Amino acid sequence: MDSVFVLNAAHLHLVLNHVPTLGTAVALALLLLALIRRQETLVHVGLEVLFVIAIVTMPVYVTGAAAYAHLRSGAGFSDIAARMHQDAALTGFAVTEFAGFVAWVALWQSRRIGHAGRGLVAAATVLSLIALAIMGRAATLGGEIHHPEIRAAAAAAAAPVTTTDGGEGADIADQFVAGRISQYMVNSTWAWPAAETIHFLGLSLSLGMLLAINLRLLGVMPQVAFADMHRLLPWAMLGFGANLITGMLFFVGQPGQYVDSAPFHWKVIFLLIAGANFLYLTVFKKAWETDGNDARFADKVMAVSSIAAWLIVLVAGRMLPFLGNAF
Amino acid sequence: MLAWLESTSIAVWLGESPSVWAMPTVLTLHTTGMAVLVGASWLLDLRLLGLNKNVPLSNYRWVFSAVAIGLLVNLITGVLLFMKNATSWGTAFPFLVKMLFVVASTATILPIRKYVLNSSVGRDEVTSNLRLLAIASIVAWSAAVTAGRLLAYLVV
Numbered sequence: 001m002d003s004v005f006v007l008n009a010a011h012l013h014l015v016l017n018h019v020p021t022l023g024t025a026v027a028l029a030l031l032l033l034a035l036i037r038r039q040e041t042l043v044h045v046g047l048e049v050l051f052v053i054a055i056v057t058m059p060v061y062v063t064g065a066a067a068y069a070h071l072r073s074g075a076g077f078s079d080i081a082a083r084m085h086q087d088a089a090l091t092g093f094a095v096t097e098f099a100g101f102v103a104w105v106a107l108w109q110s111r112r113i114g115h116a117g118r119g120l121v122a123a124a125t126v127l128s129l130i131a132l133a134i135m136g137r138a139a140t141l142g143g144e145i146h147h148p149e150i151r152a153a154a155a156a157a158a159a160p161v162t163t164t165d166g167g168e169g170a171d172i173a174d175q176f177v178a179g180r181i182s183q184y185m186v187n188s189t190w191a192w193p194a195a196e197t198i199h200f201l202g203l204s205l206s207l208g209m210l211l212a213i214n215l216r217l218l219g220v221m222p223q224v225a226f227a228d229m230h231r232l233l234p235w236a237m238l239g240f241g242a243n244l245i246t247g248m249l250f251f252v253g254q255p256g257q258y259v260d261s262a263p264f265h266w267k268v269i270f271l272l273i274a275g276a277n278f279l280y281l282t283v284f285k286k287a288w289e290t291d292g293n294d295a296r297f298a299d300k301v302m303a304v305s306s307i308a309a310w311l312i313v314l315v316a317g318r319m320l321p322f323l324g325n326a327f
Numbered sequence: 328m329l330a331w332l333e334s335t336s337i338a339v340w341l342g343e344s345p346s347v348w349a350m351p352t353v354l355t356l357h358t359t360g361m362a363v364l365v366g367a368s369w370l371l372d373l374r375l376l377g378l379n380k381n382v383p384l385s386n387y388r389w390v391f392s393a394v395a396i397g398l399l400v401n402l403i404t405g406v407l408l409f410m411k412n413a414t415s416w417g418t419a420f421p422f423l424v425k426m427l428f429v430v431a432s433t434a435t436i437l438p439i440r441k442y443v444l445n446s447s448v449g450r451d452e453v454t455s456n457l458r459l460l461a462i463a464s465i466v467a468w469s470a471a472v473t474a475g476r477l478l479a480y481l482v483v
Binding site for chain 1 (some may be wrong): 347350351354355358359361362363365366367368369370373378379381382383386387389393468469472473475476477479480481
């Protein structure tokens with residue numbers, strides 16, 4: 001199915017691709033500044049920025065894969081340079097997600113006990129530094145794809161990468177991380193079904209927990225303190241984490257199924273909204289203070305949008321094989 | 328019997344209609360029903376195992392409405408999906424395993440429901456039997472979901 005986003009995959013990637021590097025740099029600067037000034041508020045902002053960057057990095061990776069799918073056969077396009085960029089981006093993406101997860105744990109703890117654990121903040125800081133380094137390399141390699149004047153360096157670095165049996169194109173896939181993941185996901189009898197199973201279990205866990213938290217905001221179980229609902233968030237995060245990992249295995253495994261698929265684009269867009277909602281439920285003071293009484297109107301709007309966003313993510317995912325071309 | 332089910336007009340419509348209201352909608356409803364049903368069950372199971380111990384069990388009564396809605400939706404959509412694939416699923420091992428675990432998980436809910444509906448503030452200590460039921464419920468729902476996914480991928 002055609003989708004308005006397909007036409008602009010490469011453009012969208014060019015627009016978004018500065019977010020991981022610049023965003024992580026901002027988060028890192030805030031966390032370091034917080035360390036020097038010893039200000040808890042700065043720590044919070046730094047962690048929140050890191051979490052948001054981790055979410056936004058998802059469409060950056062996805063649009064990059066879409067751009068690659070559309071441009072790879074074009075003239076003057078270096079497949080090896082693109083694959084090197086993709087591998088660096090995939091590693092950077094994984095580290096960024098892990099940094100975002102650690103930041104989230106620190107924020108969750110902070111809402112409960114008033115401050116984030118030192119170890120967690122230190123871990124988030126170090127991880128954001130590593131993510132920045134890898135993403136910086138990915139950005140450099142990405143720039144070389146369409147800038148032949150600086151590709152000499154890439155060609156030199158790529159020299160050891162040769163096709164194993166004299167074949168063309170397809171054979172070099174197994175010399176790259178993304179290519180090997182793809183081959184494993186496609187060729188293994190069990191990998192895809194096993195990942196699908198985890199994806200559905202994760203979906204149930206996340207939806208069950210978020211349904212409970214949002215229903216509380218909407219007035220079901222009015223006697224239960226929001227603090228007790230907040231206690232459920234790590235279980236929702238567990239399901240979400242499992243689904244991010246298995247979802248990326250599907251995407252890296254068969255990018256061709258997703259990059260041009262309209263339901264997949266909607267799924268990613270609503271994941272961003274759902275992610276913002278998740279952050280709101282984790283840190284927001286006003287929602288937190290609705291202990292033993294009715295939630296504010298704004299919180300109810302938030303709760304409805306959260307349930308709607310997660311349901312749209314589910315429906316769009318389920319529609320992938322029908323309106324898109326995934327299995 | 329299985330062949331007859333598969334030849335009914337509704338089974339043929341489900342299998343052949345290109346409409347978004349046929350397979351896409353039925354499968355989406357089945358998945359949503361699963362998430363609500365399994366997620367809500369797990370929420371209560373985890374409470375029985377000690378998550379948010381201080382919250383009185385009576386606050387969890389809504390869970391049974393969610394489970395009932397999920398079960399109803401999945402019973403209807405599940406029957407439709409079975410009719411479409413009756414001859415291959417009827418004898419498929421993952422399908423029989425799935426049904427076994429769906430029945431087993433639903434069976435664990437009944438005693439849990441009875442206990443929670445009778446609970447009141449100050450009278451909701453969780454007995455070890457109840458904890459065992461909660462563990463059985465978590466395991467059985469996971470097994471049912473797993474068998475369902477394998478059914479989709481391994482049985483053609």
